Amino acid sequence: MTVTREQMLAWLDALAGVYAENKERLTELDSAIGDADHGINMDRGFTAVKAELAAAAPADIRGILQKVATVLIKTVGGASGPLYGTFFLRAAAAAPHPEMDILAFLQAGVEGVRQRGKAEPGDKTMLDALLPALDAMRTGGLDAAAAAAEAGMRATIPMQARKGRACYLGARSVGHQDPGATSAWLMIKTAAETWRL
Amino acid sequence: MTVTREQMLAWLDALAGVYAENKERLTELDSAIGDADHGINMDRGFTAVKAELAAAAPADIRGILQKVATVLIKTVGGASGPLYGTFFLRAAAAAPHPEMDILAFLQAGVEGVRQRGKAEPGDKTMLDALLPALDAMRTGGLDAAAAAAEAGMRATIPMQARKGRACYLGARSVGHQDPGATSAWLMIKTAAETWRL
Amino acid sequence: MKKLINDPGDVVRESLAGLAAAHADILKVHFDPTYVVRADAPVKGKAGVISGGGSGHEPMHGGFVGRGMLDAACPGEVFTSPTPDQIEAATRAADGGAGVLHIVKNYTGDIMNFEMAAELCQAAGIEVRAVVIDDDVAVKDSLYTAGRRGVGTTVLAEKICGAAAERGCDLARLEELCKRVNQNGRSMGMALTSCTVPAAGKPTFDLGADEMEMGIGIHGEPGRERMPLAGARKIVERMTQAILSDLPFRATDRTIAMVNGMGGTPLLELYLVYAELERVLEAAGIGIARRLVGNYITSLDMAGCSITLLRADDEMLELWDAPVLTAGLRSGC
């Protein structure tokens, strides 16, 4: 399955809306086991992405993804900034033009997050939504990926965090859904919705 | 009407109890138009007086009143410290032994407060309880004095303060009972009760 | 009540013990009667400068004891004036033979206790001059009332007079200088929350989530008016206008400006307030020659701030720049 430059722009545009809508919710989740800013960070980042692309969208998908990466790295900050930034940086490298293969895109991005954050599955991070999504993508396509991401996100609730701020809470981190896994699910879900093929 | 050394000690002992009981109430009143410490100040002062007298009560009334004055001046602080301190200092000067005339006592004390604080009747201070008490004492005796002090205390409610902290509130000081007028009433009332003659 | 204390009745004494332990190089604390005094007091031949008042305003006054500022300070109980015996003892400890200046904030209790102490000192042959600070523009002045409160200008007066005394200025000129600082200083304060007096155990006043108090003092007294919460810009404009119109300040005036926190407001906000103050003064053509941003004259854990502006002459500016070494304020050494 591949997407065009226009579909990519449509997705990024949709994401800005999605993170704006979920700003409070993500921040709420981060209050419970973090420092109450994840929603604010994601909203700031993707609002900036939208503005940048509106001003001047690169001619090809790789250029677009590179721009998204640098904007996120410059504007998000925190842990999620470098992580999502690296996701798009690696995805850009993996993106041939004119069209982009979704599996290759996801594979490169998730691998980037894993390398940057050095987290393992079960550490209660965004990886717990991203890795299942990647596996499901291989076999069942985007809708399956979105469903797997959601399941992975819910699976973070009983986990005790071993990475990120939440791990400072030790056992008290159990019983809360990971904010980053939630923002990651929103990303895949939005892709499945905008790229209905 | 005169009181003996023993009656004087009984009154001072009773006052320690009265201000301990009314600590919260006086502080409450001071929160509304002052700085929330009048009850704490009075309680600290008369607790110290009680301790000092228990340790070593002077042989005559004048000595007792002088001791009360110095203890209050040293322990009460704030506006009420110098005021009540001066009250007892002047009362001491007016006290002949072996017995003490209540009217002379009250007259000297109230005059001392007036000179120290330079307040006028109607300024919403302890004087508004003390002056009526003094007048009533002349004609009707101690019970009348206590009743007059209570009326004077209530009369401070509609007044706008012109002296003390409360005057910083301007019109907002109206509608609240003056804490110092209240502690002054308690003083006269307790005298009437302990000196039942 | 949530405070890092033990028995509420011991707060002042236990805190002073910590102050003494933390700054033994600068000051000593004497108990019963209680006062804070310069480690090297009395300084022979130097006029002494002391102040005092209720506790709960830290670092004022004890934190301003040291070279170039106060020789001694008398801390009363929380929000309660110190007693005459404390003030007399502090005056004796500060007297190097050239007399002692009492910097008194205009509160009935402070005035009366310092008066009684001054009588005791004079009787003991120590020359004392008292200057009353009454700079709070929130309080309408009047002959028939206790007049204005003494607030932020007290800090500036202590720094400037302390520096002058350090240079050998005599008592008469110190008195004149302190009066001049008071005449040219104006302050206004506001509160976002009430403070809680330890011995009282609950907030002195209740303030709605969307209300603020304008024109407060430093003792948790309610202010002149309660109004809907506003942004920092509006708040600073309102406070500054009240200050500027009062003296009045004029374009081309050079000022020493203080943005002071009430104790519960973090620096992040105080610097933001300072930025707003500069904007307003620039528009009015008034220059800030020197400035102080931080918690200097506080009201326990109250959230809020006060602004103080002093129209400064060359002597004041020069004295402002002189070295000062205290727990709460240090520069030039």
Next chain:
Amino acid sequence: MKKLINDPGDVVRESLAGLAAAHADILKVHFDPTYVVRADAPVKGKAGVISGGGSGHEPMHGGFVGRGMLDAACPGEVFTSPTPDQIEAATRAADGGAGVLHIVKNYTGDIMNFEMAAELCQAAGIEVRAVVIDDDVAVKDSLYTAGRRGVGTTVLAEKICGAAAERGCDLARLEELCKRVNQNGRSMGMALTSCTVPAAGKPTFDLGADEMEMGIGIHGEPGRERMPLAGARKIVERMTQAILSDLPFRATDRTIAMVNGMGGTPLLELYLVYAELERVLEAAGIGIARRLVGNYITSLDMAGCSITLLRADDEMLELWDAPVLTAGLRSGC
């Protein structure tokens, strides 16, 4: 939410503008990318020392920029790590040709952003060494987690390494020194109230009127455990025991002690806490050679405190006493 701010999104920028306006003699603030830098940077031939992290901890880090401490600081949004471009720009501005030390607090976000920045700097030919501070004894360390948080020891490391750099210490020795400070420093914090992130608008966590959080960090993260409110003595004993047993400290150790306020706790209480700390250490035979009492590494408007103990060697003590001139910390000049 009750704060002296305008638009919550502008807090950091507006506050930095105030910092720059108030301390033009000490520092400059650059925007987009945002960093605070010494007025006289870069100091030719001197190794640079910079730090950074989320805002909301004032005076750290911007208030520690100046002679004898930091050459530059990168303030992120409130509680959000700065971004690599900010860190790279600050590093360039601080580089006098002898390389730059990055003092990084151990948070995943800070680590990753400083890592990415270091890669950019190395690519640009600037030598960078990063030392991670992880001194919080409240967090159980483990190979499988992000490890301990970096808290109070960061302030001591910035002072000591800044002084060493000022004396011409080279980058390699600075790195070694900073690691030594981190290895010998331990901290523990507690909260009486939550803080409120301006952009969030409400308290990060709810705490009952008779509850407190033990083992908090500096970002309003809930602590290790919630417990009934206790008196200052009990609280200090508990915190100090956790610190002493961790290193472990031993009798005859000489320490630099910091009693730090979280932003909403007044000095009156912090000095009282210091008195309690001295009592506990005396009993343990541990000496306090130097101390710091005040608000240095805060958590917005949170009420609470933290205690930091550094087992100091002669070099650290000598560097501690060296002159420092910053907005938030000054002595010896």
